Amino acid sequence: MKKLGMRHDALAGLAAALLASACVSTVAMSEPFGFGTTPTDQEIAAINIDVMPDGRGYPPGSGSVAQGEKVYADKCAACHGADMTESVKGSGADTLIGGRGSIGTEKTKKTVESYWPYASTLFDYVKRAMPFNEPGSLTNDEVYAVSAYILNKAKIIDANATMNAETMSKVEMPNKDGFIPDPRPDIHNYR
Amino acid sequence: MTKEENSGLHYPDISNLDLPDNVRDQFDAMREAEQRSLLARKAELEACECREGMFPNVVASRRSFFAGAAAAAAAGTLPVIARAAAPPGAKEFDVPADPTKVQGRLTNDDGGYGSRSQFEKEVRWRFPTATKESSWTMTPLENSQGIITPSGLHFERHHGGIPTISPESHTLIVHGMCEKPKKYTIADLKRFPSVSRMHFIECSGNGLTEYRAPYLKTVQGTHGLTSTSEWTGVPLSTILAEVGVQPGAAWILAEGADAAVMTRSVPIDKAWSDALLAYGQNGEAIRPEQGYPLRLLLPGFEGNTHIKWLRRLEISDKPFMTREETSKYTDVVKDGKARQFTFTMEAKSVITFPSGEMKLPGPGFYEITGLAWSGRGCVKDAEVTTDGGKTWHYASLQTPILPICHTRFRFPWYWDGKPALIASRCSDETGYVQPTIAELNAVRGVNGHPKFASIYHLNGIMAWEVAADGTVTNGAHKV
Structure with a gap:
């Protein structure tokens, strides 16, 4: 009898342990694991560099078309070409201006002027990845200035314009309505 | 004649094809990269007597060369000679004339991380973009085994x-x-x-x-x-x-x-x-x-x-x-608008063996094999045609068949030695069937704007032409 009792106790103990572990595991799954740390505002700000079409994310600063002309000559022209209409052969750079209205025609030419739907993309990309040989090295003022210069050469803003967070977010690009959502599957031979 | 033409590496003349300059540049660059790879292979082939066969490569000549050298060294007639560099990912070792008569390499002498055989040479090759920082490389699928790509x-x-x-x-x-x-x-x-x-x-x-x-x-x-x-x-x-x-x-x-x-x-x-x-x-x-x-x-x-x-x-x-x-x-696409956020890669398949630049040594049995995949889930079936699409036959699918994963298919084929046009098509668990390239182009725009086909998201059927002499060439658009 004693032996049986012990076995009964052992089984009860095991059942209790199983129940407890089941409960613990259920609680754990519904609560945060809590790993990681809380980043400081400074840590987030240091890498939160993206800019959105509605103007969110533009940093403080400004730059004029005239200032941008100098930045462009110093940092960009070697690959994108002096007048932007043709990138330098062998540089791998994209052509920046020209081709407006050509998309979908026999003379399609994709450039910032003809194809890019948002000015924010220009600012964002130049700030994060340009110039190619020294990525991320431009100051915010320089990025505003060179964006202004490119947009002016693309006949989108005036030559006397100065660009900042407010003016950049108001720029309307020629091809802003040129994009449609993915309609696929576009072949319907289902079986 | 250019070096490429002289070597018999003829490419289709695309000078009359209406292409924007940047697309033409991409075509040219791809051709150059592939030519470079094929010319290197060809030079090796011409240096040996192993030109015939499904897998033309230089294994035989290297093996016999090293075997001869090793035997000579063992006999004391030659010093150990300098050897060509091993292929990437491999190390070069002496090849004994008879591996049962000498002890092999020391256990863990590789430092604890292994390398592939010195006789295996498949490598990625790089698309020759203007810079090596912004570029891409291609996986050598022709000799791929199973479904995993080596890292x-x-x-x-x-x-x-x-x-x-x-x-x-x-x-x-x-x-x-x-x-x-x-x-x-x-x-x-x-x-x-x-x-x-x-x-x-x-x-x-x-x-x-x-x-x-x-x-x-x-x-x-x-x-x-x-x-x-x-x-x-x-x-x-x-x-x-x-x-x-x-x-x-x-x-x-x-x-x-x-x-x-x-x-x-x-x-x-x-x-x-x-x-x-x-x-x-x-x-x-x-x-x-x-x-x-x-x-x-x-x-x-x-x-x-x-x-x-x-x-x-x-x-x-x-x-x-x-x-x-x-x-x-x-x-x-053909209305001049651009499709955006085109995320999912649709059902697609390709025969990896036999495929372009291979040569079948003669009529007889061959196992046609390839890969099928879909971004929408599991591959449901893969079919193979050997008569240019007149008849299609289910290929066997190698398990495991996993969602959004390469799936290996195999199809036994007796080649009668006549010209053949082989291709594969697959369907996925949604019922979607891999279309022809012509079907895609009809919807997306080659017909609407002949100069500006899509660049991305091509999942059309790929075909290979097998000539009477066993040579395999690109047959895209022919099925």
Whole structure:
């Protein structure tokens, strides 16, 4: 009898342990694991560099078309070409201006002027990845200035314009309505 | 005659094809890369007597050369001679005349990390873009076995080179529309419950040279921008639950720590479903070219969205409209509008053996084999034709058949020695059947605007022509 009792106790103990572990595991799954740390505002700000079409994310600063002309000559022209209409052969750079209205025609030419739907993309990309040989090295003022210069050469803003967070977010690009959502599957031979 | 023409490496004349300059440049570059690879192979072939056979390579000549040299050295007639460098990923060792008569190499003498055989030479080759930082490489599918791509042969696409990042200092910051922004070290992420899943990643530019007409010669050139690995990591949904996503959140910006600071916007539904923060690849840490120490994996989505060297996730209500989702990776279709956020890679298959630049030695039995895959789930079936599409036959599918993963198919074929046109097509679990290239072009625009075919998202049927002498060439558009 004693032996049986012990076995009964052992089984009860095991059942209790199983129940407890089941409960613990259920609680754990519904609560945060809590790993990681809380980043400081400074840590987030240091890498939160993206800019959105509605103007969110533009940093403080400004730059004029005239200032941008100098930045462009110093940092960009070697690959994108002096007048932007043709990138330098062998540089791998994209052509920046020209081709407006050509998309979908026999003379399609994709450039910032003809194809890019948002000015924010220009600012964002130049700030994060340009110039190619020294990525991320431009100051915010320089990025505003060179964006202004490119947009002016693309006949989108005036030559006397100065660009900042407010003016950049108001720029309307020629091809802003040129994009449609993915309609696929576009072949319907289902079986 | 150019060197290429002189060598018999003829490419279709595309001077009359209406192509924009940048697309023509891409075609030219691809041709140059493939030519370089084929010329190197051809030079090796001409130096030996092993030109016939399905797998023309130089194994036989190297083996006999080394065997002869080793025997001579053993007999004391020759000093140990300088040897050619081993292929990438291999080390060169002396080849004994009879491996049963001498002891082999010492155990663990490789330092504890193995290498492949010195006789195996498959390598990725690079698309000759203007810079080596912004470029891509193709997986050699023609000799691929099974469904896993060796990590060292996984295709690559880099926009600012391959960064060297210490896992000790790398962090992932998750912020934006959430209750509790978080910063994770790699060690932190490895504490979360993990999962392993096998998935292909395919670049949406895979096949771009074949939209208009047959162009490149090998399956590495026409289809080498797809690879499969086993990926291990933390489900992104776990992390989203940790940070507490706010109502109204709809998109997440994923950002890499490379020189391009690569960014793509990801729909939050995808992030909640099967997205993975991957730190493992094929049983070890993810390779540097694939995003070490952390990569976003979005099963079935175009390769560019699988952000490598992941450093930041920003939760938002709107897409960010980054360069790679506006000016790139968008398809201008025939009404002049460009399709955007074309994420899912649709059902696709290709025969990898026999394929371009191979030569069947004569009539007889051959096992046709290839790969099928779909970004929408499991491959349901794969069919093979050997008569140019008049009749199709189900191929056998090698298990496991996994969702959003390469699936190997095989089909036994008795070749009668007459010209044959072989091709494969697959369907996936949604019932979608891989279309012909002509069907895609009819919808997307080659007919509407002859000069401007799509560049991305080609999943049409690929065919190979087998000539009476056994030579295999690109037969795209012929089925």
